[in-house]
Amino acid sequence: MNQAVPVVTIDGPGGSGKGTISRLLAKKLGWHWLDSGAIYRVLALAALNENISLDDADALVSLANNLDVVFQENERGEPQVLLKAVDVTTDLRTETCGDAASQVAAIPAVRKALLARQQNFRQPPGLVADGRDMGTVVFPDAPVKIFLTACLEERVKRRHKQLKEQGFEFSIDALFHEMAARDKRDAERAVAPLQAAEDAEVLDCSYLSIDEVVDKVMTLIEKKVGGTRSKAHTEF
Ligand code: C5P
Numbered sequence: 755m756n757q758a759v760p761v762v763t764i765d766g767p768g769g770s771g772k773g774t775i776s777r778l779l780a781k782k783l784g785w786h787w788l789d790s791g792a793i794y795r796v797l798a799l800a801a802l803n804e805n806i807s808l809d810d811a812d813a814l815v816s817l818a819n820n821l822d823v824v825f826q827e828n829e830r831g832e833p834q835v836l837l838k839a840v841d842v843t844t845d846l847r848t849e850t851c852g853d854a855a856s857q858v859a860a861i862p863a864v865r866k867a868l869l870a871r872q873q874n875f876r877q878p879p880g881l882v883a884d885g886r887d888m889g890t891v892v893f894p895d896a897p898v899k900i901f902l903t904a905c906l907e908e909r910v911k912r913r914h915k916q917l918k919e920q921g922f923e924f925s926i927d928a929l930f931h932e933m934a935a936r937d938k939r940d941a942e943r944a945v946a947p948l949q950a951a952e953d954a955e956v957l958d959c960s961y962l963s964i965d966e967v968v969d970k971v972m973t974l975i976e977k978k979v980g981g982t983r984s985k986a987h988t989e990f
Pocket of ligand 1: 768790791792794795852855856857859860884885886887888936940
């Protein structure tokens with residue numbers, strides 16, 4: 755791991771806005787971006803495709819060690835994920851895949867098998883890493899650690915809007931139960947549970963705009979690492 759390269763970790767539950775915010779920060783800084791959730795999602799999708807049981811630790815570890823995945827940007831500059839050279843970007847965003855990801859992510863050996871793959875994203879000039887355990891486990895020495903929260907109602911609303919924009923129909927009620935169950939599994943698992951690092955800045959963004967959160971985080975980065983600012987405006 756290249757410890758001279760600065761890392762900003764953005765952890766938090768699903769729907770807290772960390773994906774949008776971490777990507778915006780990476781763009782503003784001109785740094786690399788790690789969407790660690792997508793790594794768990796792609797493993798889960800590969801397991802579902804190959805009929806591997808989501809609790810078969812040995813088979814999942816072997817799959818993780820041989821995962822043929824590419825993270826890149828499409829021609830519009832949006833994130834794109836290829837599994838065995840097939841574009842699976844949309845498939846990864848379904849709640850079925852998110853739920854399966856949360857099941858495989860609860861297995862300690864799977865987390866260990868995916869650790870180096872995540873740490874390899876730490877490349878100059880810097881990295882913004884989005885996930886659940888970026889500040890606690892994957893990059894414990896990161897100079898800036900953020901834990902984003904938002905109340906469940908607000909997160910459900912955001913995720914519902916996001917899914918609708920992507921063409922997925924999901925009832926608010928079903929989504930509420932799905933996200934509450936996933937939060938519980940992520941927070942209660944034995945290894946790398948969802949929790950703020952002791953040295954993380956906790957930001958409740960239930961009623962903050964994306965710009966307000968990005969601004970707060972940029973101020974922290976400037977204080978601890980140094981950096982540059984440019985203006986952008988984005989809606990949740
Ligand atoms: O963030 P996203 O919803 O894409 O993550 C999908 C699932 O992957 C989460 O519910 C969580 O169980 C798992 N995950 C994890 N550790 C990370 C990122 C995601 O356990 N660093």
